[in-house]
Amino acid sequence: MLTVKNLNVWYGPTEVVRDVTFEVPAGRIIGLMGGNGAGKSTILKALSGLVVPRGGIIEFDGKSLVGRHPRDVVEAGMVQVPQGRFVWPGMSVRDNLELGAVTRTDKAEIRRTIDEVMTLFPTLSRKSGDRAGQLSGGEQQMVAVGRAMMSKPRLMMMDEPSAGLSPKVVEEMVAAIAALNRGGLSILLVEQNVGVAAALAEEAHILANGELSFTTTGRQLATDPQVIRSYLGR
Template identity: 45%
Template sequence: MLLEVEGLCVNYGHIEAIRDVTFSVEEGTVVTLIGANGAGKTTTMKTLSGLRKVRAGRVMFDGKDITHLPPYERVKLGLSQSPEGRGIFPGMTVRENLDMGAYVRSDKAEMAKDFDRVMALFPRLEERISQFAGTMSGGEQQMLAIGRALMARPRVVLLDEPSMGLAPKLIQQIFSIITEINEQGTTVLLVEQNAAQALKRAHTAHVLETGEIVRSGTGAELAGDDSVKAAYLGGDV
Protein backbone atom coordinates (compact mmCIF):
# COMPACT_ATOMS: atom_id res chain seq x y z
CA MET A 1 0.00 0.00 0.00
CA LEU A 2 1.23 3.49 -0.83
CA LEU A 3 -0.56 5.28 2.02
CA GLU A 4 -1.65 3.57 5.25
CA VAL A 5 -3.58 5.18 8.10
CA GLU A 6 -3.64 3.08 11.26
CA GLY A 7 -5.75 3.81 14.35
CA LEU A 8 -5.55 7.57 13.85
CA CYS A 9 -6.82 9.73 16.72
CA VAL A 10 -6.75 13.53 16.64
CA ASN A 11 -8.07 16.03 19.20
CA TYR A 12 -9.01 19.69 19.11
CA GLY A 13 -8.27 20.52 22.72
CA HIS A 14 -10.39 18.09 24.73
CA ILE A 15 -12.66 17.31 21.79
CA GLU A 16 -11.96 14.10 19.90
CA ALA A 17 -12.17 15.02 16.22
CA ILE A 18 -11.31 11.62 14.77
CA ARG A 19 -10.80 8.32 16.56
CA ASP A 20 -9.34 5.02 15.49
CA VAL A 21 -9.52 5.86 11.79
CA THR A 22 -7.92 3.12 9.71
CA PHE A 23 -7.81 2.88 5.93
CA SER A 24 -5.30 2.46 3.11
CA VAL A 25 -4.75 3.91 -0.34
CA GLU A 26 -3.39 1.63 -3.03
CA GLU A 27 -1.13 3.17 -5.66
CA GLY A 28 -2.97 4.19 -8.81
CA THR A 29 -6.41 4.33 -7.26
CA VAL A 30 -8.99 6.95 -6.29
CA VAL A 31 -10.10 6.65 -2.66
CA THR A 32 -12.85 8.90 -1.34
CA LEU A 33 -14.03 9.86 2.13
CA ILE A 34 -17.64 11.00 2.37
CA GLY A 35 -19.64 12.22 5.34
CA ALA A 36 -21.62 15.10 6.74
CA ASN A 37 -20.15 18.41 7.90
CA GLY A 38 -18.18 17.88 11.09
CA ALA A 39 -17.62 14.17 10.43
CA GLY A 40 -13.83 14.57 10.50
CA LYS A 41 -13.02 14.52 6.81
CA THR A 42 -10.98 17.72 6.65
CA THR A 43 -9.28 16.93 9.96
CA THR A 44 -8.16 13.63 8.46
CA MET A 45 -6.72 15.39 5.41
CA LYS A 46 -4.95 18.05 7.48
CA THR A 47 -3.45 15.33 9.65
CA LEU A 48 -2.16 13.45 6.61
CA SER A 49 -0.59 16.70 5.39
CA GLY A 50 1.10 17.24 8.76
CA LEU A 51 -1.00 20.24 9.80
CA ARG A 52 -2.60 18.48 12.80
CA LYS A 53 -0.82 16.61 15.56
CA VAL A 54 -1.63 12.96 16.07
CA ARG A 55 -2.74 11.84 19.52
CA ALA A 56 -2.56 8.15 18.67
CA GLY A 57 -2.05 5.95 15.64
CA ARG A 58 0.33 6.38 12.73
CA VAL A 59 0.56 7.34 9.07
CA MET A 60 2.74 5.29 6.72
CA PHE A 61 3.76 6.46 3.25
CA ASP A 62 5.42 3.95 0.95
CA GLY A 63 6.52 1.95 3.99
CA LYS A 64 7.93 4.97 5.84
CA ASP A 65 6.45 6.25 9.11
CA ILE A 66 5.61 9.91 8.46
CA THR A 67 3.37 10.43 11.51
CA HIS A 68 5.52 13.22 12.94
CA LEU A 69 7.16 14.57 9.79
CA PRO A 70 6.65 18.31 9.08
CA PRO A 71 4.45 19.17 6.09
CA TYR A 72 7.26 20.16 3.71
CA GLU A 73 9.00 16.81 4.26
CA ARG A 74 5.78 15.05 3.28
CA VAL A 75 5.62 17.12 0.12
CA LYS A 76 9.17 16.05 -0.72
CA LEU A 77 8.17 12.41 -0.32
CA GLY A 78 5.24 12.85 -2.70
CA LEU A 79 2.19 13.88 -0.67
CA SER A 80 0.58 17.21 -1.56
CA GLN A 81 -2.81 18.77 -0.88
CA SER A 82 -5.35 21.02 -2.51
CA PRO A 83 -7.02 22.29 0.67
CA GLU A 84 -10.63 23.00 1.51
CA GLY A 85 -11.35 26.61 0.56
CA ARG A 86 -8.61 26.47 -2.11
CA GLY A 87 -5.99 28.42 -0.14
CA ILE A 88 -4.56 30.19 -3.16
CA PHE A 89 -2.33 33.23 -2.73
CA PRO A 90 -4.63 36.06 -3.90
CA GLY A 91 -1.91 38.68 -4.30
CA MET A 92 0.22 36.43 -6.51
CA THR A 93 -0.28 35.70 -10.18
CA VAL A 94 -1.38 32.31 -11.46
CA ARG A 95 2.21 31.58 -12.50
CA GLU A 96 3.56 32.54 -9.08
CA ASN A 97 1.00 30.33 -7.34
CA LEU A 98 2.03 27.39 -9.50
CA ASP A 99 5.69 28.08 -8.79
CA MET A 100 4.90 27.93 -5.07
CA GLY A 101 3.59 24.41 -5.61
CA ALA A 102 7.04 23.38 -6.79
CA TYR A 103 8.96 25.14 -4.02
CA VAL A 104 10.63 21.94 -2.76
CA ARG A 105 11.89 21.03 -6.23
CA SER A 106 15.06 21.93 -8.11
CA ASP A 107 14.65 19.75 -11.24
CA LYS A 108 13.92 22.62 -13.63
CA ALA A 109 13.40 20.50 -16.77
CA GLU A 110 10.91 18.21 -15.04
CA MET A 111 9.17 21.18 -13.44
CA ALA A 112 8.65 22.60 -16.94
CA LYS A 113 7.05 19.31 -18.00
CA ASP A 114 4.70 19.43 -15.03
CA PHE A 115 3.84 23.04 -15.81
CA ASP A 116 2.90 21.97 -19.34
CA ARG A 117 0.81 19.13 -17.89
CA VAL A 118 -1.09 21.56 -15.67
CA MET A 119 -1.68 23.88 -18.62
CA ALA A 120 -3.06 20.95 -20.63
CA LEU A 121 -5.38 19.94 -17.79
CA PHE A 122 -6.51 23.52 -17.14
CA PRO A 123 -6.37 25.61 -20.34
CA ARG A 124 -8.18 28.40 -18.49
CA LEU A 125 -5.12 28.86 -16.27
CA GLU A 126 -2.92 29.40 -19.30
CA GLU A 127 -5.26 32.20 -20.40
CA ARG A 128 -4.98 33.73 -16.91
CA ILE A 129 -1.28 33.05 -16.32
CA SER A 130 -0.36 36.65 -15.44
CA GLN A 131 -3.60 37.47 -13.63
CA PHE A 132 -3.71 37.91 -9.86
CA ALA A 133 -5.30 34.80 -8.39
CA GLY A 134 -7.59 36.76 -6.10
CA THR A 135 -9.39 38.31 -9.07
CA MET A 136 -10.38 34.97 -10.62
CA SER A 137 -13.69 33.13 -10.33
CA GLY A 138 -14.21 30.39 -7.76
CA GLY A 139 -13.92 27.70 -10.41
CA GLU A 140 -10.68 29.14 -11.76
CA GLN A 141 -9.27 29.36 -8.23
CA GLN A 142 -10.15 25.69 -7.67
CA MET A 143 -8.34 24.74 -10.86
CA LEU A 144 -5.35 26.74 -9.63
CA ALA A 145 -5.38 25.02 -6.23
CA ILE A 146 -5.33 21.59 -7.86
CA GLY A 147 -2.71 22.68 -10.39
CA ARG A 148 -0.50 24.04 -7.61
CA ALA A 149 -0.72 20.70 -5.77
CA LEU A 150 0.25 18.87 -8.97
CA MET A 151 3.33 21.05 -9.43
CA ALA A 152 4.89 19.17 -6.53
CA ARG A 153 4.60 16.04 -8.71
CA PRO A 154 2.87 14.10 -5.93
CA ARG A 155 2.50 10.36 -5.82
CA VAL A 156 -0.67 10.98 -3.81
CA VAL A 157 -2.68 14.18 -4.16
CA LEU A 158 -5.13 15.05 -1.38
CA LEU A 159 -8.17 16.88 -2.73
CA ASP A 160 -10.37 18.41 -0.03
CA GLU A 161 -13.84 19.47 -1.23
CA PRO A 162 -12.81 20.40 -4.80
CA SER A 163 -16.42 21.01 -5.91
CA MET A 164 -17.40 23.24 -2.98
CA GLY A 165 -19.24 26.38 -4.08
CA LEU A 166 -19.03 25.65 -7.80
CA ALA A 167 -21.77 25.75 -10.42
CA PRO A 168 -23.04 22.33 -11.62
CA LYS A 169 -21.32 22.60 -15.02
CA LEU A 170 -17.98 23.37 -13.35
CA ILE A 171 -18.46 20.54 -10.84
CA GLN A 172 -18.72 18.06 -13.71
CA GLN A 173 -15.59 19.53 -15.29
CA ILE A 174 -13.59 19.33 -12.05
CA PHE A 175 -14.54 15.68 -11.51
CA SER A 176 -13.64 14.81 -15.10
CA ILE A 177 -10.23 16.37 -14.53
CA ILE A 178 -9.80 14.38 -11.29
CA THR A 179 -10.40 11.20 -13.30
CA GLU A 180 -7.86 12.34 -15.87
CA ILE A 181 -5.28 13.11 -13.19
CA ASN A 182 -5.70 9.58 -11.86
CA GLU A 183 -5.49 8.04 -15.33
CA GLN A 184 -2.21 9.90 -15.83
CA GLY A 185 -0.80 7.97 -12.87
CA THR A 186 -1.40 10.12 -9.79
CA THR A 187 -3.09 8.42 -6.83
CA VAL A 188 -5.99 10.47 -5.45
CA LEU A 189 -7.44 10.72 -1.96
CA LEU A 190 -10.65 12.71 -2.27
CA VAL A 191 -12.82 14.29 0.43
CA GLU A 192 -16.09 15.43 -1.05
CA GLN A 193 -19.63 16.34 -0.02
CA ASN A 194 -20.87 15.65 -3.54
CA ALA A 195 -21.05 11.96 -2.71
CA ALA A 196 -22.70 10.89 -5.95
CA GLN A 197 -19.88 12.25 -8.11
CA ALA A 198 -17.18 11.04 -5.71
CA LEU A 199 -18.50 7.48 -5.51
CA LYS A 200 -18.77 7.22 -9.29
CA ARG A 201 -15.02 7.75 -9.53
CA ALA A 202 -13.81 5.95 -6.41
CA HIS A 203 -12.16 2.56 -6.49
CA THR A 204 -12.58 2.46 -2.71
CA ALA A 205 -14.74 4.61 -0.44
CA HIS A 206 -15.26 5.15 3.28
CA VAL A 207 -18.07 6.84 5.19
CA LEU A 208 -17.04 8.98 8.16
CA GLU A 209 -19.52 9.74 10.92
CA THR A 210 -18.59 11.72 14.06
CA GLY A 211 -14.91 10.98 13.61
CA GLU A 212 -15.16 7.28 12.85
CA ILE A 213 -15.29 5.17 9.70
CA VAL A 214 -18.65 3.39 9.81
CA ARG A 215 -18.79 1.84 6.36
CA SER A 216 -16.29 0.91 3.63
CA GLY A 217 -16.44 -0.68 0.21
CA THR A 218 -15.97 0.00 -3.46
CA GLY A 219 -17.48 3.18 -4.81
CA ALA A 220 -20.17 1.15 -6.56
CA GLU A 221 -21.00 -0.81 -3.41
CA LEU A 222 -21.51 2.31 -1.33
CA ALA A 223 -23.44 4.03 -4.10
CA GLY A 224 -25.82 1.08 -4.04
CA ASP A 225 -26.09 0.90 -0.25
CA ASP A 226 -29.58 1.96 0.88
CA SER A 227 -28.35 3.65 4.06
CA VAL A 228 -25.69 5.60 2.13
CA LYS A 229 -28.27 6.58 -0.49
CA ALA A 230 -30.65 7.83 2.19
CA ALA A 231 -27.99 9.80 4.08
CA TYR A 232 -25.80 11.21 1.32
CA LEU A 233 -27.34 10.68 -2.10
CA GLY A 234 -30.86 11.91 -1.60
CA GLY A 235 -32.08 8.36 -2.06
CA ASP A 236 -30.51 8.14 -5.53
CA VAL A 237 -27.21 8.42 -7.38
Protein backbone atom coordinates (compact mmCIF):
# COMPACT_ATOMS: atom_id res chain seq x y z
CA MET A 1 0.00 0.00 0.00
CA LEU A 2 2.51 2.68 1.17
CA THR A 3 6.10 2.34 0.07
CA VAL A 4 8.80 4.69 1.36
CA LYS A 5 12.28 4.23 -0.08
CA ASN A 6 15.47 6.10 0.75
CA LEU A 7 13.58 9.12 2.02
CA ASN A 8 15.77 12.16 2.65
CA VAL A 9 14.48 15.35 4.26
CA TRP A 10 16.48 18.45 5.00
CA TYR A 11 15.54 21.58 6.93
CA GLY A 12 17.80 24.18 5.38
CA PRO A 13 21.38 22.95 5.79
CA THR A 14 20.41 20.20 8.26
CA GLU A 15 19.62 16.66 7.21
CA VAL A 16 16.88 15.42 9.53
CA VAL A 17 15.82 12.20 7.78
CA ARG A 18 18.39 10.04 6.00
CA ASP A 19 17.66 7.14 3.65
CA VAL A 20 14.61 5.87 5.53
CA THR A 21 12.89 2.89 3.94
CA PHE A 22 9.77 1.06 5.11
CA GLU A 23 6.38 -0.16 3.94
CA VAL A 24 2.85 -0.12 5.30
CA PRO A 25 0.98 -3.09 3.84
CA ALA A 26 -2.80 -2.83 3.46
CA GLY A 27 -4.79 -3.45 6.62
CA ARG A 28 -1.77 -3.40 8.95
CA ILE A 29 -0.66 -1.18 11.82
CA ILE A 30 2.99 -0.26 11.49
CA GLY A 31 4.82 1.64 14.23
CA LEU A 32 7.43 4.32 13.74
CA MET A 33 9.30 4.90 16.98
CA GLY A 34 12.23 6.78 18.37
CA GLY A 35 13.23 9.42 20.88
CA ASN A 36 12.75 13.16 20.50
CA GLY A 37 14.39 14.50 17.36
CA ALA A 38 14.60 11.08 15.74
CA GLY A 39 12.75 12.35 12.67
CA LYS A 40 9.38 10.64 13.15
CA SER A 41 7.16 13.70 12.76
CA THR A 42 9.27 14.98 9.86
CA ILE A 43 8.66 11.73 8.01
CA LEU A 44 4.91 12.17 8.50
CA LYS A 45 5.17 15.77 7.26
CA ALA A 46 6.92 14.54 4.12
CA LEU A 47 4.31 11.83 3.59
CA SER A 48 1.52 14.41 4.06
CA GLY A 49 3.01 16.90 1.63
CA LEU A 50 3.82 19.52 4.27
CA VAL A 51 7.54 19.35 3.50
CA VAL A 52 9.15 18.39 0.22
CA PRO A 53 11.77 15.65 0.58
CA ARG A 54 15.15 16.20 -1.01
CA GLY A 55 15.23 12.64 -2.25
CA GLY A 56 13.55 9.27 -2.14
CA ILE A 57 10.34 7.60 -3.16
CA ILE A 58 6.87 7.87 -1.60
CA GLU A 59 4.36 5.66 -3.39
CA PHE A 60 0.79 5.00 -2.34
CA ASP A 61 -0.79 2.15 -4.29
CA GLY A 62 1.87 2.64 -6.94
CA LYS A 63 1.25 6.38 -7.31
CA SER A 64 4.09 8.76 -6.47
CA LEU A 65 3.25 11.38 -3.85
CA VAL A 66 6.66 13.07 -3.66
CA GLY A 67 6.27 16.85 -3.63
CA ARG A 68 2.50 16.68 -4.06
CA HIS A 69 0.13 19.15 -2.39
CA PRO A 70 -1.40 17.90 0.88
CA ARG A 71 -4.79 17.86 -0.81
CA ASP A 72 -3.49 15.38 -3.39
CA VAL A 73 -2.31 13.17 -0.53
CA VAL A 74 -5.75 13.27 1.12
CA GLU A 75 -7.48 12.61 -2.18
CA ALA A 76 -5.17 9.66 -2.75
CA GLY A 77 -6.45 8.16 0.52
CA MET A 78 -3.84 9.11 3.14
CA VAL A 79 -4.56 11.45 6.02
CA GLN A 80 -2.61 12.56 9.06
CA VAL A 81 -3.78 13.08 12.65
CA PRO A 82 -1.14 15.58 13.76
CA GLN A 83 0.65 15.68 17.07
CA GLY A 84 -1.04 18.18 19.38
CA ARG A 85 -4.44 17.48 17.74
CA PHE A 86 -4.61 20.84 15.92
CA VAL A 87 -8.38 21.07 16.14
CA TRP A 88 -9.91 24.38 15.10
CA PRO A 89 -10.66 25.69 18.59
CA GLY A 90 -13.16 28.39 17.71
CA MET A 91 -15.32 26.09 15.63
CA SER A 92 -17.87 23.54 16.78
CA VAL A 93 -17.11 19.84 16.92
CA ARG A 94 -19.50 19.28 14.03
CA ASP A 95 -17.84 21.99 11.92
CA ASN A 96 -14.45 20.41 12.65
CA LEU A 97 -15.77 17.08 11.43
CA GLU A 98 -17.53 18.49 8.37
CA LEU A 99 -14.41 20.31 7.23
CA GLY A 100 -12.55 17.03 7.51
CA ALA A 101 -14.61 16.00 4.50
CA VAL A 102 -13.61 19.03 2.45
CA THR A 103 -12.33 16.84 -0.38
CA ARG A 104 -15.66 15.01 -0.65
CA THR A 105 -18.91 16.13 -2.26
CA ASP A 106 -21.31 13.27 -1.51
CA LYS A 107 -23.47 14.83 1.22
CA ALA A 108 -25.36 11.67 2.19
CA GLU A 109 -22.11 9.75 2.50
CA ILE A 110 -20.58 12.56 4.55
CA ARG A 111 -23.51 12.38 6.99
CA ARG A 112 -23.01 8.63 7.20
CA THR A 113 -19.33 9.12 8.03
CA ILE A 114 -20.26 11.61 10.76
CA ASP A 115 -22.54 8.92 12.21
CA GLU A 116 -19.63 6.49 12.13
CA VAL A 117 -17.46 8.99 14.01
CA MET A 118 -20.19 9.55 16.60
CA THR A 119 -20.59 5.80 17.01
CA LEU A 120 -16.87 5.35 17.58
CA PHE A 121 -16.72 8.35 19.93
CA PRO A 122 -20.17 8.71 21.58
CA THR A 123 -18.85 11.63 23.66
CA LEU A 124 -18.65 13.74 20.49
CA SER A 125 -22.32 13.25 19.68
CA ARG A 126 -23.21 14.84 23.01
CA LYS A 127 -20.84 17.75 22.36
CA SER A 128 -21.28 18.28 18.64
CA GLY A 129 -22.32 21.91 19.13
CA ASP A 130 -19.52 22.76 21.59
CA ARG A 131 -16.44 24.65 20.51
CA ALA A 132 -13.56 22.25 20.04
CA GLY A 133 -11.31 24.52 22.08
CA GLN A 134 -13.50 23.98 25.13
CA LEU A 135 -13.08 20.19 25.09
CA SER A 136 -10.66 18.17 27.21
CA GLY A 137 -7.43 16.87 25.68
CA GLY A 138 -8.91 13.42 25.19
CA GLU A 139 -12.03 14.78 23.54
CA GLN A 140 -9.91 16.96 21.24
CA GLN A 141 -7.96 13.87 20.25
CA MET A 142 -11.27 12.21 19.39
CA VAL A 143 -12.18 15.21 17.24
CA ALA A 144 -8.80 15.02 15.50
CA VAL A 145 -9.20 11.31 14.75
CA GLY A 146 -12.83 11.80 13.75
CA ARG A 147 -11.88 14.67 11.46
CA ALA A 148 -9.30 12.46 9.78
CA MET A 149 -11.92 9.71 9.37
CA MET A 150 -14.12 12.19 7.50
CA SER A 151 -11.94 12.06 4.39
CA LYS A 152 -12.61 8.29 4.16
CA PRO A 153 -8.92 7.43 4.15
CA ARG A 154 -7.42 4.04 3.48
CA LEU A 155 -4.31 4.88 5.48
CA MET A 156 -4.24 7.03 8.60
CA MET A 157 -0.96 8.47 9.89
CA MET A 158 -1.22 9.12 13.61
CA ASP A 159 1.40 11.28 15.32
CA GLU A 160 1.55 10.38 19.00
CA PRO A 161 -2.18 9.91 19.58
CA SER A 162 -1.60 9.09 23.27
CA ALA A 163 0.53 12.15 24.10
CA GLY A 164 -0.74 14.12 27.06
CA LEU A 165 -3.74 11.88 27.72
CA SER A 166 -4.70 10.18 30.98
CA PRO A 167 -4.25 6.39 31.15
CA LYS A 168 -8.00 5.82 30.93
CA VAL A 169 -8.33 7.97 27.81
CA VAL A 170 -5.27 6.30 26.30
CA GLU A 171 -7.05 2.96 26.75
CA GLU A 172 -10.11 4.32 24.94
CA MET A 173 -7.92 5.68 22.15
CA VAL A 174 -6.11 2.35 21.74
CA ALA A 175 -9.48 0.61 21.52
CA ALA A 176 -10.67 3.12 18.92
CA ILE A 177 -7.53 2.72 16.80
CA ALA A 178 -7.83 -1.06 16.97
CA ALA A 179 -11.48 -0.79 15.92
CA LEU A 180 -10.57 1.40 12.96
CA ASN A 181 -7.95 -1.14 11.90
CA ARG A 182 -10.44 -4.00 12.21
CA GLY A 183 -12.64 -2.01 9.84
CA GLY A 184 -9.90 -2.22 7.21
CA LEU A 185 -8.01 1.02 7.83
CA SER A 186 -4.22 0.81 7.54
CA ILE A 187 -2.38 2.81 10.17
CA LEU A 188 1.10 4.28 10.41
CA LEU A 189 1.53 4.91 14.10
CA VAL A 190 4.17 7.31 15.39
CA GLU A 191 4.40 6.78 19.11
CA GLN A 192 6.76 7.25 22.02
CA ASN A 193 4.55 5.33 24.42
CA VAL A 194 5.95 1.80 24.15
CA GLY A 195 2.88 0.28 25.74
CA VAL A 196 0.58 1.81 23.14
CA ALA A 197 2.85 0.86 20.26
CA ALA A 198 3.24 -2.69 21.56
CA ALA A 199 -0.51 -3.05 21.98
CA LEU A 200 -1.27 -1.90 18.44
CA ALA A 201 1.63 -2.29 16.03
CA GLU A 202 2.42 -5.61 14.42
CA GLU A 203 5.76 -4.26 13.31
CA ALA A 204 7.76 -1.27 14.52
CA HIS A 205 10.59 0.61 12.86
CA ILE A 206 12.96 2.25 15.32
CA LEU A 207 14.54 5.55 14.31
CA ALA A 208 17.59 7.23 15.77
CA ASN A 209 19.09 10.51 14.55
CA GLY A 210 16.99 10.49 11.41
CA GLU A 211 17.98 6.99 10.36
CA LEU A 212 16.22 3.66 10.60
CA SER A 213 18.07 1.63 13.23
CA PHE A 214 16.20 -1.63 13.10
CA THR A 215 12.79 -3.23 12.79
CA THR A 216 11.09 -5.38 15.36
CA THR A 217 7.68 -6.79 16.18
CA GLY A 218 5.28 -5.16 18.60
CA ARG A 219 5.59 -8.07 20.98
CA GLN A 220 9.39 -7.89 21.07
CA LEU A 221 9.18 -4.16 21.56
CA ALA A 222 7.32 -4.63 24.82
CA THR A 223 9.59 -7.32 26.19
CA ASP A 224 13.08 -6.21 25.22
CA PRO A 225 14.27 -3.68 27.84
CA GLN A 226 17.51 -3.06 25.94
CA VAL A 227 15.57 -1.87 22.92
CA ILE A 228 13.60 0.49 25.08
CA ARG A 229 16.68 1.80 26.88
CA SER A 230 18.83 2.15 23.78
CA TYR A 231 16.44 3.61 21.27
CA LEU A 232 13.50 5.13 23.07
CA GLY A 233 15.38 6.82 25.88
CA ARG A 234 13.55 5.11 28.74
